[in-house]
Amino acid sequence: MRKIAAHCLMAVTALAGAAAPVSGLAEDKATGLSLELNNLARSEAGCLATFMVRNGFEQPLEKVAFEIVLFNAQGLVDRLMVLDFSPLSTGKTRVRQFDLAGADCADISRVLINDAAACDAKALPATACLDNLKTTARPEVEFGS
Incomplete structure (x- = not known):
């Protein structure tokens, strides 16, 4: 169970990291x-x-x-x-x-x-x-x- 939770946490962290540059680009484009x-x-x-x-x-x-x-x-x-x-x-x-x-x-x-x-x-x-x-x-x- 802990192993599954650890994998889920890593996946969520990876997705959040991947989304960060996209939102940064949107902010750059908007100014x-x-x-x-x-x-x-x-x-x-x-x-x-x-x-x-x-x-x-x-x-x-x-x-x-x-x-x-x-x-x-x-x-x-x-x-x-x-x-x-x-x-x-x-x-x-x-x-x-x-x-x-x-x-x-x-x-x-x-x-x-x-x-x-x-x-x-x-x-x-x-x-x-x-x-x-x-x-x-x-x-x-x-x-x-």
């Missing part, structure tokens, strides 16, 4: 703002940049925009622009596309988030979007701040 450079594709105007953005803050963002800098293959600044991702509901993931007129996708080596041009929510400081930003990129392009 801040995540921005993914999902794709760069040729368009009639130039290059279509596709982003996925997720608001993990506890309140909606009425206004969120980032000043973005594109670098060419030689590492030189190609252009500076502001991309508006507004509005963002709490916990919502959205896809935003921006047609970068005259840009050649193959020539973009880096996308720098230079600053948060706007970050408006009722209970967040203006610096919250940049301070709590997590970036990822799917194309072979350096992306982040």
